[in-house]
Amino acid sequence: MSEQGIEHHDYDVLILGSGGSGLRAAIAAAEAGARTGLVCKSLLGKAHTVMAEGGLAASLGNVAPEDGWSTHFQDTMFGGKYLNNWRMAELHAKEAPDRARELEHWGAVFDRTPERTMSQRAFGGHTYKRLVHIGDRTGLEMIRTLHDRTVHSNVEVFMETTVTRLIKDGDRVVGCFGYRRQTGELISFSAKALVLATGGSGRIYKITSNSQDCTGDGYALAYEAGAQLVDMEFVQFHPTGMVYPPGVAGLLVTEAVRGEGGILRNANGERFMERYDPKRMELSTRDVVARSIYTEVKEGRGTPHGGAYLDVSHLDSDYVKRKLPSMYDQFLELAGVDITKEPMQVGPTCHYFMGGVKVDPDTGVSRVPGLFATGEASGGMNGANRLGGNSLGDLLVFGRRAGEGAAATANASGPVTLPPEAVADAQAEIEGFLHGSGNENPFHMHRELQKIMGDGVGIFRDEEGLSEAIGKLEELDARVANLRAPSDRLDYNPGLQLCREVKNMLTVSHMIARGALLREESRGAHSRLDHTGYSDYWGEHNIIVEGTSTQEMSLTPTPVVKRDELEALVEARKEAEKAS
Amino acid sequence: MSETIDLAHAPGPRKLQIWRGDLTSGELVEYELETEPGMVVLDAVLEIQRSQAPDLAVRWNCKAAKCGSCSAEVNGRPRLMCKTRLDHLPADEPITVEPMRAFPLIRDLVTDVSWNYRVNKQITPFTPRESLKPGVEVNEKGEFLIDQADTDRMSEFRKCIECFMCQDVCHILRDHRLHDRYYGPRFMMRMASLDMHPLDGVDRLDQIADEGGIGLCNITKCCTEVCPEGIHITDNAIIPMKERVVDQRHDPLLKLLHRTPNKGRRKPPPRTETPTL
Numbered sequence: 001m002s003e004q005g006i007e008h009h010d011y012d013v014l015i016l017g018s019g020g021s022g023l024r025a026a027i028a029a030a031e032a033g034a035r036t037g038l039v040c041k042s043l044l045g046k047a048h049t050v051m052a053e054g055g056l057a058a059s060l061g062n063v064a065p066e067d068g069w070s071t072h073f074q075d076t077m078f079g080g081k082y083l084n085n086w087r088m089a090e091l092h093a094k095e096a097p098d099r100a101r102e103l104e105h106w107g108a109v110f111d112r113t114p115e116r117t118m119s120q121r122a123f124g125g126h127t128y129k130r131l132v133h134i135g136d137r138t139g140l141e142m143i144r145t146l147h148d149r150t151v152h153s154n155v156e157v158f159m160e161t162t163v164t165r166l167i168k169d170g171d172r173v174v175g176c177f178g179y180r181r182q183t184g185e186l187i188s189f190s191a192k193a194l195v196l197a198t199g200g201s202g203r204i205y206k207i208t209s210n211s212q213d214c215t216g217d218g219y220a221l222a223y224e225a226g227a228q229l230v231d232m233e234f235v236q237f238h239p240t241g242m243v244y245p246p247g248v249a250g251l252l253v254t255e256a257v258r259g260e261g262g263i264l265r266n267a268n269g270e271r272f273m274e275r276y277d278p279k280r281m282e283l284s285t286r287d288v289v290a291r292s293i294y295t296e297v298k299e300g301r302g303t304p305h306g307g308a309y310l311d312v313s314h315l316d317s318d319y320v321k322r323k324l325p326s327m328y329d330q331f332l333e334l335a336g337v338d339i340t341k342e343p344m345q346v347g348p349t350c351h352y353f354m355g356g357v358k359v360d361p362d363t364g365v366s367r368v369p370g371l372f373a374t375g376e377a378s379g380g381m382n383g384a385n386r387l388g389g390n391s392l393g394d395l396l397v398f399g400r401r402a403g404e405g406a407a408a409t410a411n412a413s414g415p416v417t418l419p420p421e422a423v424a425d426a427q428a429e430i431e432g433f434l435h436g437s438g439n440e441n442p443f444h445m446h447r448e449l450q451k452i453m454g455d456g457v458g459i460f461r462d463e464e465g466l467s468e469a470i471g472k473l474e475e476l477d478a479r480v481a482n483l484r485a486p487s488d489r490l491d492y493n494p495g496l497q498l499c500r501e502v503k504n505m506l507t508v509s510h511m512i513a514r515g516a517l518l519r520e521e522s523r524g525a526h527s528r529l530d531h532t533g534y535s536d537y538w539g540e541h542n543i544i545v546e547g548t549s550t551q552e553m554s555l556t557p558t559p560v561v562k563r564d565e566l567e568a569l570v571e572a573r574k575e576a577e578k579a580s
Numbered sequence: 581m582s583e584t585i586d587l588a589h590a591p592g593p594r595k596l597q598i599w600r601g602d603l604t605s606g607e608l609v610e611y612e613l614e615t616e617p618g619m620v621v622l623d624a625v626l627e628i629q630r631s632q633a634p635d636l637a638v639r640w641n642c643k644a645a646k647c648g649s650c651s652a653e654v655n656g657r658p659r660l661m662c663k664t665r666l667d668h669l670p671a672d673e674p675i676t677v678e679p680m681r682a683f684p685l686i687r688d689l690v691t692d693v694s695w696n697y698r699v700n701k702q703i704t705p706f707t708p709r710e711s712l713k714p715g716v717e718v719n720e721k722g723e724f725l726i727d728q729a730d731t732d733r734m735s736e737f738r739k740c741i742e743c744f745m746c747q748d749v750c751h752i753l754r755d756h757r758l759h760d761r762y763y764g765p766r767f768m769m770r771m772a773s774l775d776m777h778p779l780d781g782v783d784r785l786d787q788i789a790d791e792g793g794i795g796l797c798n799i800t801k802c803c804t805e806v807c808p809e810g811i812h813i814t815d816n817a818i819i820p821m822k823e824r825v826v827d828q829r830h831d832p833l834l835k836l837l838h839r840t841p842n843k844g845r846r847k848p849p850p851r852t853e854t855p856t857l
Contacts, residue, residue, distance in 0.1 A: 045647075046648065101723050109738055116727055245617045246619075249622055334620070334665070485634070492686055493636070
């Protein structure tokens with residue numbers, strides 16, 4: 001590589017992504033003795049995890065002593081409509097408390113109980129008060145703690161570096177290729193094990209709570225490298241995003257607002273959750289609350305800006321400012337609303353991808369040797385719907401496991417080298433974005449993609465809309481090879497950045513739309529207007545996505561991965577639900 | 581509610597003057613665009629990027645005032661572009677958007693803030709004291725026992741989103757360019773939060789005073805004024821630490837007794853690397 005003048009680095013373990021799961025994986029890999037590198041698109045500490053507000057679900061039992069891993073496991077399975085990978089839900093429930101305590105030993109500071117232990121708050125779908133939190137900025141606290149731990153853990157960090165290709169040698173992933181955003185200089189990495197911690201793909205929708213970076217890079221890179229993905233049709237629309245003003249539409253309003261006692265009402269002043277889930281009310285699971293708000297608006301009971309009212313003005317104003325400080329600021333600054341005095345207007349916003357790279361629960365390894373995935377980039381843990389608070393637990397539990405898994409693979413591996421032809425191929429793609437003959441503007445294509453997904457693959461779906469969306473995505477397939485950045489300059493070129501991201505988002509959109517068409521039922525976050533009920537068949541099957549290109553994408557129903565020793569817990573929960 | 585949005589500043593065309601250029605040369609370039617209600621500066625800049633200036637360099641990520649990426653000088657004052665509404669800025673004049681000045685320019689609105697990361701790496705991280713008292717400081721499950729009051733105190737500084745705007749306006753850094761002698765308000769605050777942790781076992785006094793250069797701060801409170809999180813950087817972080825440095829370094833009685841009120845806290849290993857800009 002060096003003879004071609006391309007900057008090159010070699011690691012035992014290379015992590016892509018600097019959100020919670022990437023940082024936790026890097027720490028674990030470095031602790032296991034691996035020479036570890038970490039590549040991130042943004043600056044360190046800016047990843048989408050900073051947006052997490054509500055908390056980290058861990059059955060510490062500090063507030064509710066009767067809580068334990070088995071209830072957390074059951075809640076997660078129920079929330080996921082039993083499509084979860086059972087082993088992942090088990091590991092998560094069992095290990096989250098240790099990961100929370102560990103974080104505290106690394107300097108994280110969380111709110112306390114009167115007994116001076118970590119406090120825990122109520123959240124949708126959790127039987128007990130379970131979410132460790134600090135105000136409404138729990139994600140920031142975690143990212144800062146992990147960020148500091150990482151930079152003091154002998155991990156080399158490459159900030160503002162974009163990876164455009166994974167590089168394989170035979171069947172095995174041996175590294176990756178990309179460029180430094182600040183200069184446009186090309187860069188390659190060889191690694192004995194590579195961990196995708198690239199998060200989700202919310203930017204395929206216009207209305208999203210996701211950061212700019214969430215463009216499904218890991219899903220697309222893994223797919224192209226031959227990995228399997230699971231259940232991509234399950235996209236979580238968080239029930240409460242801001243709906244006004246237009247510039248901030250989609251911006252997250254934390255579930256902690258409801259956890260702390262916020263009430264949802266429609267334009268007629270009715271507390272409408274009574275009609276949809278009288279038992280759990282505002283703290284029903286996210287899929288139910290999102291659909292309820294959507295239905296209220298659609299049936300003409302929406303607020304002036306097309307949402308529902310979310311009200312905390314009955315709570316003590318100082319309490320609101322202490323427990324929900326960033327929500328208070330956010331509404332005051334951006335919408336001119338004082339939430340201690342008047343209700344917020346909220347509506348569903350694309351928030352999280354339950355699907356992702358199919359991995360071994362214990363080690364995070366994908367079907368492709370040398371390729372690991374963790375956090376939102378991996379799939380299975382959350383089934384058809386994720387409970388709030390389970391993402392921050394997920395990224396710690398499985399970040400650590402993927403880091404250790406990757407380090408174990410690396411430690412057992414000899415040196416790897418990048419095949420020159422694969423590198424040349426990757427280089428040619430970037431050259432094409434800059435100097436090719438194409439004339440497709442990535443900014444425009446991104447907008448088109450968002451419209452297709454919003455119109456046809458949103459919160460409610462049907463065969464007609466999905467088929468139409470897939471047809472339009474296929475039209476984009478034909479044009480995607482002509483993507484070219486409007487400017488060919490190298491330094492901090494936003495068009496260049498978006499070219500590969502649009503390609504990734506298109507691949508991800510295909511997975512979602514095709515999975516949604518195949519799954520002829522409504523379950524969790526996936527709601528079909530033409531198949532409104534549960535299907536017994538689909539209740540036992542995940543959809544595995546694999547292929548080489550968007551044209552050759554195969555989707556295969558595959559039985560849910562169960563475990564005998566957990567059968568009793570799952571059955572007990574199903575019985576209890578039936579009884580109530 | 582929406583109705584309270586000031587109709588005097590209703591949507592319409594607005595002019596933005598955006599700094600375009602690199603280290604060698606640059607100028608303010610004027611753009612005009614149609615606005616919509618509640619639009620923030622970042623919306624306007626991205627719309628200009630999308631439709632008029634596709635090579636305009638701007639760093640942003642969350643667009644929710646949580647990641648601290650999109651810091652810039654708007655009408656001469658450091659602000660998060662994603663949190664600054666157009667209709668809160670004077671309607672009768674163009675809005676100027678310029679990069680932060682305390683850091684080297686990369687291009688247009690993007691600056692090289694890597695110096696901050698080098699400083700952060702110099703700060704000894706949280707390290708729990710070697711022997712924590714069972715039942716008082718740590719419980720049987722290994723969980724820390726901490727008062728909510730301590731949490732609240734630390735929490736103010738831990739709200740920092742690292743937008744580096746406090747660094748941008750700090751005279752020591754912006755005007756005197758003493759990046760190799762002063763860590764800046766962001767990292768004074770960082771050390772304050774570590775110092776206030778009741779179970780931390782590191783004595784950072786020398787680092788705060790020597791490598792950190794806290795003595796250089798002359799308490800003009802510019803950092804506090806621009807903090808988007810409303811952190812009282814000067815009053816609650818810098819001044820108490822300055823007082824502690826004075827007390828412990830210059831108190832004749834303590835000197836005489838050869839003791840520090842910090843006993844039990846370990847000195848960090850010496851750090852010799854000086855982060856230069």
